[in-house]
Amino acid sequence: MPSDFTYQPLRGDEIRLLRIEDDRSGHRKTNVTRHPLIACSIEHVRLPRTLGESSNQRFKGKEGTWPELPTQHNFGPLFNAGKDLRVDKTHLRKSAHTTINDEAALPWRRPWGDYIALSYVWSQPVGSDKEDRFFITVNDCPFKVTPNLYHALKELKKSQRVQQGFKLWIDAICIDQTNSDERGQQVARMRDIYQSAWQVLIWLGPSDTSTQLAFSALHWLSRESKQPKPMDNFYRESPSVDLRPAFIMWPTYNSPMKKDVYKALYHFFTRPYWRRMWVVQEVAMGNPNSPVLCGDQCISWQDIYQAVKVIASDESRFGREILDSVQPQTLATWSFEVARDRQIRGRKWAPERMWKIQETMMCVQKDQRTFSSASGRRELLRALNLARDALITDEKDRVYGILGIKAVADRVNIKPEYKLSQSIIYSNFAKEIMKGGDLNLLRLASGFGGYVLDSWEMDDLPPSAKNRAVGALTLPVLNATKGRELVPVGVVCNHDIPSWSVCWACAPAPTAQLGGIYQADARLGRSLPIFSRGRASLTTKGVLLDTITSLSASNEKDADPRYPSNTHPANTSTYGDFEATRNAFWRTIVCDTTSEGGEKAPDACSWLLEPRLWQRGIAGVWTNGFGLHSFMARNASLEICGFTIQELIFGRNKFKSKLKSMMGENFYHATEFQRESLSWAVNAMAWRRVFGTRGGRMGMGTCAAQVGDRIVLLRGCNTPLIVRRSGEAWKLVGECYVHGVMYGEISLDKHRLEDITIY
Known part of the structure; x- marks a missing residue:
C-alpha cells in the first residue's frame, strides 16, 4: 500500500486541519497492516495571524473542558494499608461545567469550526514492534503514520470533543514534510497555530501496566497540594538515638505508599515526551486546562503541575523514593539526599530531567500570558535552558523550536532556514537576542570544564552485587584503586562558533543556574554591541x-x-577584617541568593560557616560527593583575600585550625532551613571554582576558569564574566559571582570604560 496522498499547496494564511471521520469502513484491515484503518480527511482553512474574539461570545467548548477528565478517585490502592490517608470528600467532586449536549445549539468559534493542536512525540512507543506498519486514510488515500501517532488517533476517535466535530492539527500530517520551504514557513507559524487552537492536547503515548497507578498518584498529589501543609504527617519517622560519642542513629522516614507507586511515577516522568524539544513551545501555547492523555488515562495539565510542586517541595524524601524505586542507593539509611542534579554520569536520574521539567514548563506557559519583567531576562533564560537540555533529531531546532515563546519572540526576528549551517544559525540567534543591548545570553556560554576521575557506581556492578549491602562494601574499595578513567565535565565543543555564541548542541557542566537579583552593570551606562562579520566578533563597552x-x-x-x-594570592582583603572576609565567603559560596532566586541570601545562611559542616557534614544527609566537607578535603590550602579556606572556617590559629579540621564530627539535628541552605550551597558550588583575585576580591565561577583569566563587567550583562586573552582580543570563558561588585558597586568614577572585543 503506497502512501499516495498528494498535498495541495497552502495559500496565504491557510493551514491544514485533519478530521477523523465517523466511517465504519475505517475498521477494515488490509494486507499490509494488521491494524484497522482510521479514516480521516484534510481540509484547508484560513488562520489569520491576528484573531479577535469577544470574551462574551458563547461557542462550543467555551469553557475549555475535556469531558473525559475523571471527577472521582479511589486512592486506596496507592497505600500499603489499602486506604487513603486523608479521609475527606475533596476528591469526590462533581463537574459543574456545561456538557457536550448543552452545547449542541451553540455556534463554532470560527466560521469553519474549531480545532485541537496535538502535542506528541514521533518516536516509537516502548515495547512496540518496529517492523509493524501503521496506516490511516487521508481523503481516501493511504497515509503511513508512526505507531505513536496511530495510537493517539485511535484514542482521540473515541473522545467526545472529536465526535462533536473538533478537527485536529498534527504536524506530521498537516505539514508537507517533504517540502522544506513549506516546513520552514509552517514552523514560523507554530506560535499562531498552537496559541489559536481551542486546546493543546498532550499525548504521552499508549498506556502500560503502570499508567493507571501513576495517574492515580498524580491526582492524589494534586489534591494534597491544596492542603494547608502538604505532606504534613505523611511519613512515619523512626526514633533517633543520640548516645554520643559511643553511638548515634539519626531518624529515617518511612512512606505509607506502595513501592509500585513510586516506580509508576518514575516511568511517567521518564516517558520520551517530556524531553522532546518541540514540547517546550507547544505546552507554552496551551493553558492549565490542557488535557494530558496516556492511553485511556486522562489528567489536566494543572493537576500535573500541582502534583510536581508537591514532589519538588519534598524532593529529598518523596523525590528520592521515586528515583530509588528503580536505582537503589548504596546507603538506605540516609534520611535526605541533595545535589543529585549535579551528577555527570547519573544525569538520567536527575530531578531536573524529571518532575522539574513540568514545573519549569508551567512557568514558561505562565510567561506567555503575563507581562514580563522590565527586561524579561529570567523568562528568557528559563526557556533557553529547557531547550538546551531537550532531546532533538535536528540540532537546528534548538533555535527554531522556541521561536514562538514570548521571551524569545520579543527579541528575535528570524525565519527558519534549514539550509543554513548549524553554526550560522546559532550565531545569528545570539546576535538577534543581544542586538538590543541585553547581553545576558553571555551568562550561558561556558568553556570546557576539564575532567574528573571516574568512580564506580551501582550500575557498574554485576547483577549479583547490585544491592545495598554488597554495594556499600564494594564501591569504596573499587573507587580507591588507581588507573581510573577520566570523565569529561560537559561536552568538548568542536563546533566552529565564536565564544560569545552559545552552542546549544553541546551540554555544559551540570551547574545550578544563578537567579540572584544581580545588577553588576548598573552604573556602567548603556550602549549597543557591534558585531563584525569578518572575524565573528562582538565589541561592547566594559571594565576590566x-x-x-x-x-x-x-x-x-x-x-x-x-x-x-x-x-x-593577594595578601589583603577588600572586605575588611577577618570576620568581614568570613561573611564575604559564605555569601560567595551561595552566590548571595537562594535556590528559588529573586532575592539575596538571608543572614541566617551564615550558619554555613559552622565547622562541623566542613568536617563531615550533616548526619543523615547524602550530598553525592559535593558536600562542604568534600570541598575542604581538596581545597583547605586555597588562599583568598589573605586567608586559607581552612583558616576562614576553623580559625586563624594554625595549630587549632589544623586540629579542628582533623577532628571529623558531624552536625546533628539540622532544622529544615539549615538543610535547605546547605543544599543550595552544595548545588551552587558544584562544578564551579572558588577564586581569589589580585585586587583582594573573592568569587566563584565556571570550572573552565584558569589562573590569569580576567574579570570583566560589560554593559548589558548583570553578572561579571571571565575572559581569556586571545591575541589582541578576548575569548569568553563563562559567568561568575564576585562578592562586592554584584549590585552596581563599580562606577566609572574609579574605573575606566574601554572597548572589549570578544571572538
Missing part, C-alpha cells in the same frame, strides 16, 4: 576589573593536579 590569582578544584575528584592553585 581584576585578575584571577588563586583557584580551587571544581570537585574533590578534579583530575587536574594543579588545583587548588595559589599562584600569586
Whole structure:
C-alpha cells in the first residue's frame, strides 16, 4: 500500500486541519497492516495571524473542558494499608461545567469550526514492534503514520470533543514534510497555530501496566497540594538515638505508599515526551486546562503541575523514593539526599530531567500570558535552558523550536532556514537576542570544564552485587584503586562558533543556574554591541576589573593536579577584617541568593560557616560527593583575600585550625532551613571554582576558569564574566559571582570604560 496522498499547496494564511471521520469502513484491515484503518480527511482553512474574539461570545467548548477528565478517585490502592490517608470528600467532586449536549445549539468559534493542536512525540512507543506498519486514510488515500501517532488517533476517535466535530492539527500530517520551504514557513507559524487552537492536547503515548497507578498518584498529589501543609504527617519517622560519642542513629522516614507507586511515577516522568524539544513551545501555547492523555488515562495539565510542586517541595524524601524505586542507593539509611542534579554520569536520574521539567514548563506557559519583567531576562533564560537540555533529531531546532515563546519572540526576528549551517544559525540567534543591548545570553556560554576521575557506581556492578549491602562494601574499595578513567565535565565543543555564541548542541557542566537579583552593570551606562562579520566578533563597552590569582578544584575528584592553585594570592582583603572576609565567603559560596532566586541570601545562611559542616557534614544527609566537607578535603590550602579556606572556617590559629579540621564530627539535628541552605550551597558550588583575585576580591565561577583569566563587567550583562586573552582580543570563558561588585558597586568614577572585543 503506497502512501499516495498528494498535498495541495497552502495559500496565504491557510493551514491544514485533519478530521477523523465517523466511517465504519475505517475498521477494515488490509494486507499490509494488521491494524484497522482510521479514516480521516484534510481540509484547508484560513488562520489569520491576528484573531479577535469577544470574551462574551458563547461557542462550543467555551469553557475549555475535556469531558473525559475523571471527577472521582479511589486512592486506596496507592497505600500499603489499602486506604487513603486523608479521609475527606475533596476528591469526590462533581463537574459543574456545561456538557457536550448543552452545547449542541451553540455556534463554532470560527466560521469553519474549531480545532485541537496535538502535542506528541514521533518516536516509537516502548515495547512496540518496529517492523509493524501503521496506516490511516487521508481523503481516501493511504497515509503511513508512526505507531505513536496511530495510537493517539485511535484514542482521540473515541473522545467526545472529536465526535462533536473538533478537527485536529498534527504536524506530521498537516505539514508537507517533504517540502522544506513549506516546513520552514509552517514552523514560523507554530506560535499562531498552537496559541489559536481551542486546546493543546498532550499525548504521552499508549498506556502500560503502570499508567493507571501513576495517574492515580498524580491526582492524589494534586489534591494534597491544596492542603494547608502538604505532606504534613505523611511519613512515619523512626526514633533517633543520640548516645554520643559511643553511638548515634539519626531518624529515617518511612512512606505509607506502595513501592509500585513510586516506580509508576518514575516511568511517567521518564516517558520520551517530556524531553522532546518541540514540547517546550507547544505546552507554552496551551493553558492549565490542557488535557494530558496516556492511553485511556486522562489528567489536566494543572493537576500535573500541582502534583510536581508537591514532589519538588519534598524532593529529598518523596523525590528520592521515586528515583530509588528503580536505582537503589548504596546507603538506605540516609534520611535526605541533595545535589543529585549535579551528577555527570547519573544525569538520567536527575530531578531536573524529571518532575522539574513540568514545573519549569508551567512557568514558561505562565510567561506567555503575563507581562514580563522590565527586561524579561529570567523568562528568557528559563526557556533557553529547557531547550538546551531537550532531546532533538535536528540540532537546528534548538533555535527554531522556541521561536514562538514570548521571551524569545520579543527579541528575535528570524525565519527558519534549514539550509543554513548549524553554526550560522546559532550565531545569528545570539546576535538577534543581544542586538538590543541585553547581553545576558553571555551568562550561558561556558568553556570546557576539564575532567574528573571516574568512580564506580551501582550500575557498574554485576547483577549479583547490585544491592545495598554488597554495594556499600564494594564501591569504596573499587573507587580507591588507581588507573581510573577520566570523565569529561560537559561536552568538548568542536563546533566552529565564536565564544560569545552559545552552542546549544553541546551540554555544559551540570551547574545550578544563578537567579540572584544581580545588577553588576548598573552604573556602567548603556550602549549597543557591534558585531563584525569578518572575524565573528562582538565589541561592547566594559571594565576590566581584576585578575584571577588563586583557584580551587571544581570537585574533590578534579583530575587536574594543579588545583587548588595559589599562584600569586593577594595578601589583603577588600572586605575588611577577618570576620568581614568570613561573611564575604559564605555569601560567595551561595552566590548571595537562594535556590528559588529573586532575592539575596538571608543572614541566617551564615550558619554555613559552622565547622562541623566542613568536617563531615550533616548526619543523615547524602550530598553525592559535593558536600562542604568534600570541598575542604581538596581545597583547605586555597588562599583568598589573605586567608586559607581552612583558616576562614576553623580559625586563624594554625595549630587549632589544623586540629579542628582533623577532628571529623558531624552536625546533628539540622532544622529544615539549615538543610535547605546547605543544599543550595552544595548545588551552587558544584562544578564551579572558588577564586581569589589580585585586587583582594573573592568569587566563584565556571570550572573552565584558569589562573590569569580576567574579570570583566560589560554593559548589558548583570553578572561579571571571565575572559581569556586571545591575541589582541578576548575569548569568553563563562559567568561568575564576585562578592562586592554584584549590585552596581563599580562606577566609572574609579574605573575606566574601554572597548572589549570578544571572538
